[in-house]
Amino acid sequence: MALSNSRPNGNATVAARLQKELMDIMTKPTPGITAFPDDENMTVWTATIDGPAETPYADLVFKLSMEFAPTYPYVAPTVLFKTPIFHPNFDFSGRICLDILKDKWSAIYNITTVLLSLQSLLGEPNNASPLNGQAAELWDKDPAEYKRLVLARHKAPEDLDA
């Protein structure tokens, strides 16, 4: 990340940038995705993703946390699933294996694109580099068992808050 340290006064710019993103999300909401800052310093957000239809995740809602470094958007945000999820590319702690959140990050991405990528990853897991081997295996072999495990692991956001 050559650019990562090149911005002085990072906190002020990141807040301004995030505020603008928030405004964009609010004026042009994307269905199935929401995001909102946790408090006024804007660097920690909570987001929700609706599971894509016709996948084992249909009708489920997932909560995520996003944390932005002062150098955002030159470095990727740290994204974690707060809702327990059964998926080849996410581990049981909610960590995510997704290239654009790692080495493929680019400053042209934003919160909406990250969330959309994660939403599509739900329906099309990348079984080549699984974090959860069992899930990767079951995905092709036994969709019924896979679905059962997804539902068993899932918790509604309300339960999560409690």
Place this chain on the structure above:
Amino acid sequence: MDHSTLVFASVFPVLSLSHTTPTPIATPDLGYTAPGTSFGGPYAGRNTELQGQAQHRAVKRNIAWSCATRFLSLPRDVSLAPRLQRNKEVEEALGYLLVGDGKSDDGKEESLVEWYTNECRLHFANHVRLGLEELWRKEVELRHSWDILDETQRILEQVQSVYLQPFNEHLLPFLQQNASNTTIRPSRPTQLAESDAANAVSWKFRRDTHAVFAHCLPLQRYSKTLSYVLYDAACRLFRIYTRQDGLQPNTTPEDTREFRKRMTTLLQGLERVGLGGDTAQKAFAHAMNKLLDSFITSHYLKVDWYSKKSIVPHLKLWIQDGFCPLIELVLECLRCEQSSILPTEVSSWQEMALGRLGRSRVDNLFDFVIHWDKSLGAILDIKEYLRVSGAKQNLTSSFSQQISRRLLHPGATTTYILNVYISIIRSFHELEPKGVLLERVARPIRRYLKEREDTARIIISSLLTDLSDETASKFSSNGELSYEIASEMAKPFANYGQEADEELNWNDMNWQPLPQDASPEYKKSKVEDVIWFLLTLWEREDFINELKNIYGDHLLRCQDPEYEKEIRLLELIKVRLGDDKLQACEVMLRDVLDSKRINGTIRTTINVPTATALVTPDHRSVEPQTPGDLPPRTPQPRRPTRSTQHLTPSAPSPAPPAGPTLNAQILSSFFWPQLRDDTFRVPAQIDALQKEYESRFERIKGMRKLRWMNALGEGSITLTLDDRTEEFDHLTPWQVSVIYAFQLQPDESHIGQKRAGKGGEGITRNVTQLEEMLEMDAALIHQALSFWVGKSVLRETSPNTYAVIERASSNKAADEDAAAAAEELATIQAEQTTTVKSQADLLEEKKDVYTAFIVGMLTNQGNMPGTRIAMMMRMMVQGGFPFGIEEVRGLLGEMEGGGKVVGLGGDVWGVRK
């Protein structure tokens, strides 16, 4: 005499029962021979001698007693004092009984003095008491109280003299004589004791009589009456006008010296008959207490509105030189132990008086504040009063009540409240320069002012008002402008800008600790700076936002081409609020100044004398119209000078009379508040001018685009009608456009020709037509139409249909009535039209975004209370969220109706699943 009385008397001797009548003529007791002794036996002699002696004494005493008591017994009628002459027999009897052997040494026998005392009591009870009780039986009327006291005193005095005279004449001399006889004895102390004994007897007798007197009067009634009499006397002596008893004082001043004598005599008389003492002193204290109140009410509650001096020194002087002497006099009459007054008492009375004066003043403090600064004297009194302990609390609570009762109610206009608030600031500055009290009493006012929607507008517009022009009419208390604020603004201002932390300035030799009664939020304020108080009513940001709107509006309406006042105001506000926040205002000011320059430049580049309009990005101008070649019957707008862009002040345009001219106001849209952006079609000539202006502007400013905002312009036109020509200035663009639409359009000229002349009416159009022609909002059309009807240019021929009045003479009266009504309507409507968007408009416009915010917030952060939602909105919404909890709740309510959120009770909200 019933049995129980007898039983009681057997244990506790009741004098009236055992009292002897003065005629005990009894057979002398000759004694008996003791049992066992022979009668007349040889040994009997000694005994007999002893016995005989005793017997002899008893006999003798009885005889003397009988004689003395008969002599001393009192006549029934007391009006004549008995003048008894002692004969020898009586003298001997008295001597024997009082100082001789007959004296009752052992206390077993009744002494003559006791008997006489008792006799007096009985006499009093039987002959005098009834009369007195009659006198006091009923409530004493105020006006009779003097008489009753006089009468009582007279009776008692008389009775007393009747009682005392025999005592003094016949009893006392023996006792005194006895005392002086004993001078044989050498020891002086004993002699004194003896003579004291005589005095003691005399004193005891008086005391007993006085007790009887006092006992027969109803104590409470007596002390009230006496108290009133003293009060009345004092009131008359001091010429008090407002009395608590409601008596009107005589108009002719009474002879105070005589009156004082009457009072003194009465008091001395009462003291003589034993009615002084504690009771009288208490009554006197009571009277003086009331006197102090009455005196202050009567003499000092009037405020000196002219000399503006405190009356406290006078009051103190009066206490010292008027009140104290009176007390001394009375105390002397009542023969109190302490007859002189200590200096500490004087000062404590002064303080007491000051406290009363202060409390009475505080009760009227609100009036004093309103009449500041004529009421300076009263305020200075209160200032003195504040030194009394408890005064500040009293002032705060009393004044707060007055404020909430008299000021903070819906009936008071905001301007009035602001003016009173300013008076409060000024007067409390005088009252207590440190400002602690001010802070305390002003808190409710500030809170209340913040709730009023028009407060900020009034303050800022008042700040922008010029005191010198048309003063009288604009500043009524109902108006929107506060004279007080305007005059404050006109004052030269000191340097308020330094807000250095004084606590850290170690070199400040004038540093003082904060007042000990200050509240935690207390800030050392420049108390005298009224504007500072007003500007700090809100959070700085909120105020600046509001300022931006009003300032922008003001700039657009301003008629002064130099913007002198606006520049000054901005500088003043910068000094107070810091210039970093006022960038937008500066840009706005620069915009209007630049526009003037650009207008000039562009006009010179247009060689043809058409009107020019200047525009900068996103602004627009309104057009002037001239009909050069239109049929003369229709109203012909001429020489319209339009300023474009949010209202601009149009400098008098030098444009040739031939065609319309155009001045533009070029505003940087980013820095200006949201402006009215109604779209409608402007008259063709104006449109052409705008295009022209636009192209020139783009040439000067290098491709920057202009967006015309037609609603914000201002125009001047000349209407040429059949029988008259009228000029109008400061018209709104839609008024101009509407009247222009009554001109014949090119494609319909033949129709116009045909219809002209009928009933003096010109072209007729209805509202629908106008809406189509102008693409204008119906509300604006109606407003413009009523304006023109008000000016007697149009007439409503049938509902929603209007015609030009070409000849004013026809149907005049009806037109005038309609015109008057319409003019009123137009005035009201015009007031509601501002150039800047109102908050309500803004909320409506952005509702979707705000809704999305709230849903996003609740989805991701869980359920939240409304207050927290409002707070988050203020922090999160880019560009600011200028609304409060009320608006948020309203929004939530709407969303709940729309099924997006759900109220969970207790102001907590969540998303609907």
